[in-house]
Amino acid sequence: GEDVEQSLFLSVREGDSSVINCTYTDSSSTYLYWYKQEPGAGLQLLTYIFSNMDMKQDQRLTVLLNKKDKHLSLRIADTQTGDSAIYFCAESLPSGGSYIPTFGRGTSLIVHP
Amino acid sequence: DTEVTQTPKHLVMGMTNKKSLKCEQHMGHRAMYWYKQKAKKPPELMFVYSYEKLSINESVPSRFSPECPNSSLLNLHLHALQPEDSALYLCASSQQGATEAFFGQGTRLTVV
Numbered sequence A: 001g002e003d004v005e006q007s008l009f010l011s012v013r014e015g016d017s018s019v020i021n022c023t024y025t026d027s028s029s030t031y032l033y034w035y036k037q038e039p040g041a042g043l044q045l046l047t048y049i050f051s052n053m054d055m056k057q058d059q060r061l062t063v064l065l066n067k068k069d070k071h072l073s074l075r076i077a078d079t080q081t082g083d084s085a086i087y088f089c090a091e092s093l094p095s096g097g098s099y100i101p102t103f104g105r106g107t108s109l110i111v112h113p
Numbered sequence B: 001d002t003e004v005t006q007t008p009k010h011l012v013m014g015m016t017n018k019k020s021l022k023c024e025q026h027m028g029h030r031a032m033y034w035y036k037q038k039a040k041k042p043p044e045l046m047f048v049y050s051y052e053k054l055s056i057n058e059s060v061p062s063r064f065s066p067e068c069p070n071s072s073l074l075n076l077h078l079h080a081l082q083p084e085d086s087a088l089y090l091c092a093s094s095q096q097g098a099t100e101a102f103f104g105q106g107t108r109l110t111v112v
Helices: none
Strands: A005-006 A008-013 A018-024 A032-038 A043-050 A055-058 A063-065 A071-076 A084-094 A097-104 A108-113 B006-008 B010-013 B018-025 B030-036 B042-049 B053-057 B064-070 B071-078 B089-095 B107-111
Touching: A005 B064, A008 A018, A018 A032, A018 B010, A032 A097, A043 A055, A043 A063, A043 A071, A055 A084, A063 B042, A071 A084, A071 B064, A097 B042, B006 B030, B006 B053, B006 B089, B018 B030, B030 B053, B030 B071, B042 B064, B053 B064
Parallel strands: A008 A108, B010 B107
Antiparallel strands: A005 A018, A018 A071, A032 A043, A032 A084, A055 A063, A063 A071, A084 A097, A084 A108, B006 B018, B018 B071, B030 B042, B030 B089, B042 B053, B064 B071, B089 B107
16 A cells, blocks of 8 residues: 555535546556445446556546656546545556556545535 | 355454355456455455465465465465454455456454
């Protein structure tokens, strides 16, 4: 978790956009991920981006990658109360043929009416 | 079937007990992982199995003993744990060389 930094909390109003930011340190990271964890549950992969891309959009989710600054962001459009969860940024390096994610500390997103 | 199934969901054990956590997937994934997650912390990698062989051990104490009896099953044997080992234990799997790892719902372990 020390190599991937995230702010701990974000509070937004329902219907607004949420932007969760992350910085990572390893410039050789191949893939960068966003995972969602609801209370008491496992991790759900939301989206990922290959390190040679700078943007990826998937329905309400937009991922932006600034490789020069090692900065990754996740924008959730039209945030809903069901989006309340902890969002983990993760980087991965190839290891023995697999890409093993290393997680940041997570950002708690709180969506209020 | 895109599920990773972990059992039990909750486990309470004493420090002298021996117990096992089980993880199962039927997606044909040949890489399987154990992570440990303490409250309000990120998941931390413990072990990686690749083609049923242990490929990564992140200096985990020997009171945690992983086992991969076949390509669908991953166990974590627990013995003489300490209260500080209480955590959510997450299993994950992926295709070899794939970008996505699929996680189970976890086993919440409490050591008393």
